[in-house]
Amino acid sequence: MxxxxxxxxxxxxxxxxxxxxxxxxxxxxxxxxxxxxxxxxxxxxxxxxxxxxxxxxxxxxxxxxxxxxxxxxxxxxxxxxxxxxxxxxxxxxxxxxxxxxxxxxxxxxxxxxxxxxxxxxxxxxxxxxxxxxxxxxxxxxxxxxxxxxxxxxxxxxxxxxxxxxxxxxxxxxRSTPEAVYRAAYPRVQRKVEAHYARYPEDVETVRAVVRHLREQEVRLPGGGLLTAEAFQALGTMLGTGAGSHSLHYLLEDSFLPGAPGRQLCDSFLAQVESHLSFASRPLYAVLHESIYGQRSVSPLGTGWAAQSVRAEFPQFDVDRALADGAPVLLTGEMIYPWMFSTDPALAPLAEVAELLARQEDWPDLxxxxxxxxxxxxxxxxxxxxxxxxxxxxxxxxxxxxxxxxxxxxxxxxxxxxxxxxxxxxxxxxxxxxxxx
Missing domain, CATH: 3.40.50.1820 (Alpha/Beta hydrolase fold, catalytic domain)
Structure with a gap:
C-alpha cells in the first residue's frame, strides 16, 4: 500500500x-x-x-x-x-x-x-x-x-x-423518473430566468449563438457536434454558487471579434467542450436515469424520462423561442438520447444506453x-x-x-x-x- x-x-x-x-x-x-x-x-x-x-x-x-x-x-x-x-x-x-x-x-x-x-x-x-x-x-x-x-x-x-x-x-x-424531471424543468427555468435577470445582455448572446448553430454545423475541438440543444445543456452550470457568473464569462467570449461574418471563438468552443463532454465521466450519462429505477415504483424502467417529459415544457424549445423573440431557456442535469450521437466519448455506448433505458424490473434502492x-x-x-x-x-x-x-x-x-x-x-x- x-x-x-x-x-x-x-x-x-x-x-x-x-x-x-x-x-x-x-x-x-x-x-x-x-x-x-x-x-x-x-x-x-x-x-x-x-x-x-x-x-x-x-x-x-x-x-x-x-x-x-x-x-x-x-x-x-x-x-x-x-x-x-x-x-x-x-x-x-x-x-x-x-x-x-x-x-x-x-x-x-x-x-x-x-x-x-x-x-x-x-x-x-x-x-x-x-x-x-x-x-x-x-x-x-x-x-x-x-x-x-x-x-x-x-x-x-x-x-x-x-x-x-x-x-x-x-x-x-418513491419518485418515478418522470416525476423527477417534471419537478426539474421548472427549477431549471427559475435558475435560467434568474441568470438573465442578473446578466440581461446574455439573453441576446444566447439567442445569437443558437441561431448560429441552427444555420451551420459547428464542431468542438475534440470532434463533437455542437447543436443548439447541446448548447442548451450548459444550463447545468447554474446549479453551483458561482455558476451564473462562470456562464456569463463563458458567453462573453462566444464570437470572434473582427472576423468576417459571425464565427465562434476557438477559446469559447474549448470551454464549452470542457463543460459538455462526458469523456471524463461516461457513466454519468449512461447510468444517469437508472439511478431512479426501482421495480416497486417504476417496473417498466426509466425509458429516457427526461426526453419524454420535455415535451410537457414547450418553453424549452429552441425554435419556438427564436420565432417568438423570447429568451432561449437552457436545460440542466438531463440526459437525452441524442447526446450519444453528438459526443464522441458516448457514441460507442449508444446501443448500451438504449438497452439500459429499456431495462425493466430494477431492484429497489x-x-x-x-x-x-x-x-x-x-x-x-x-x-x-x-x-x-x-x-x-x-x-x-x-x-x-x-x-x-x-x-x-x-x-x-x-x-x-x-x-x-x-x-x-x-x-x-x-x-x-x-x-x-
Whole structure:
C-alpha cells in the first residue's frame, strides 16, 4: 500500500477486489480503489473512519492537495476514505474503450446493471470489514448522488454505519423518473430566468449563438457536434454558487471579434467542450436515469424520462423561442438520447444506453420501512434552491427517516460542501451530536 505525504496530510492508496455481482461472490472480480487520508502526525492514532461518497453517478473521488475544503474539517477528528466508486477513477474502468471488450451491447448492459448504488454499498461493506473488522462501524458522508448512496446504505446495511451526513442528496424514496424531471424543468427555468435577470445582455448572446448553430454545423475541438440543444445543456452550470457568473464569462467570449461574418471563438468552443463532454465521466450519462429505477415504483424502467417529459415544457424549445423573440431557456442535469450521437466519448455506448433505458424490473434502492425505524444519527443539508435535487422531495424524505435532522439553507447552492471551507460539514457534525 503506497503511502505519501502532502502538506498537512498522510495519504495511503488502497485497492480492493470485490465481486462484480454480490450474489455470486466466487464469480468475476473487479477492482475498487480508495485513498485514505489522515492528518499529519496522527497516523498512528486510533481515529474513527469517515467514508466519503462522491456525487455522480460516475464521478471519481476528490484528489486533494493537503487539507483543502471540507477535508480540513473532517481531518480534525476522522481518518477519511475517499472512494473511487466502481467504474470511476482508479477503479476498474468502464468506458468506450473497456466496455466493448465485454462483448455485444447486451453483455455490456448486463455488466453496467451492477454499477448502481446497491452495488456500491455492497463494495463499501466489504471494504469496511477489511479495514475496520466485522464489528467496526464508520461514519458516512454523501454528497449529491453520494447522498442517494447513503440512503441505500441506511436501507440495506445500517449495521456498518455509526452516523451519516448528507449534503444535497436526499432522494425521493418513491419518485418515478418522470416525476423527477417534471419537478426539474421548472427549477431549471427559475435558475435560467434568474441568470438573465442578473446578466440581461446574455439573453441576446444566447439567442445569437443558437441561431448560429441552427444555420451551420459547428464542431468542438475534440470532434463533437455542437447543436443548439447541446448548447442548451450548459444550463447545468447554474446549479453551483458561482455558476451564473462562470456562464456569463463563458458567453462573453462566444464570437470572434473582427472576423468576417459571425464565427465562434476557438477559446469559447474549448470551454464549452470542457463543460459538455462526458469523456471524463461516461457513466454519468449512461447510468444517469437508472439511478431512479426501482421495480416497486417504476417496473417498466426509466425509458429516457427526461426526453419524454420535455415535451410537457414547450418553453424549452429552441425554435419556438427564436420565432417568438423570447429568451432561449437552457436545460440542466438531463440526459437525452441524442447526446450519444453528438459526443464522441458516448457514441460507442449508444446501443448500451438504449438497452439500459429499456431495462425493466430494477431492484429497489431504498427500504422505507427500514429507514422509518432507523436508530442511526443522520443530519442532512437541504439547499433551499437546489437545481439538481428537488427540495420538496428532500424534505419529504427527511421526514421518512427516523431521527434525521435537516438544515435547510439558501446560503449555499448544491456545491456548498465543496465551497464552504468546512462550514457545511461542521454544522452537520454538530447536528448529529445534538449541539444545535
Amino acid at each position: 503506497p503511502t505519501y505525504r502532502h502538506p498537512g496530510t498522510v495519504i495511503t492508496d488502497h485497492s480492493f477486489r470485490v465481486p462484480l455481482d454480490s450474489r455470486n461472490p466466487a464469480g468475476e472480480q473487479i477492482e475498487v480503489y480508495a485513498r485514505a487520508v489522515v492528518a499529519a502526525g496522527r497516523e498512528r492514532e486510533s481515529l474513527p473512519w469517515l467514508l466519503f461518497l462522491q456525487g455522480g453517478p460516475g464521478g471519481r473521488s476528490p484528489r486533494p492537495v493537503g487539507r483543502d475544503g471540507w477535508l480540513d474539517r473532517a481531518l480534525d477528528e476522522y481518518r477519511v476514505l475517499l472512494l473511487d466508486q466502481r467504474g470511476t477513477g482508479r477503479s476498474t474502468p468502464a468506458d468506450r474503450h473497456t466496455l466493448p471488450l465485454r462483448g455485444d451491447a447486451a453483455a455490456q448492459a448486463r455488466y453496467l446493471a451492477h454499477f448502481r448504488a446497491d452495488s456500491i454499498v455492497r463494495d463499501c461493506e466489504l471494504i469496511r470489514r477489511e479495514l475496520l473488522g466485522e464489528a467496526g462501524r464508520w461514519s458516512v458522508l454523501g454528497q449529491s448522488y453520494g447522498g442517494f448512496c447513503a440512503l441505500t446504505y441506511l436501507s440495506y446495511a445500517p449495521e456498518g454505519i455509526r452516523e451519516a451526513f448528507v449534503t444535497g442528496g436526499l432522494a425521493g424514496l 431504498y427500504d422505507p420501512g427500514q429507514l422509518a425505524r432507523s436508530h442511526i444519527p443522520v443530519a442532512a443539508a437541504v439547499y433551499h434552491d437546489d437545481m439538481y435535487v428537488d427540495t420538496d422531495e428532500s424534505i419529504a424524505t427527511a421526514r421518512s427517516v427516523r431521527g434525521l435532522r435537516t438544515w435547510v439553507t439558501n446560503e449555499y447552492e448544491h456545491d456548498g460542501l465543496r465551497v464552504s471551507e468546512g462550514k457545511v460539514l461542521g454544522r452537520l457534525i454538530r447536528l448529529v451530536r445534538g449541539e444545535l
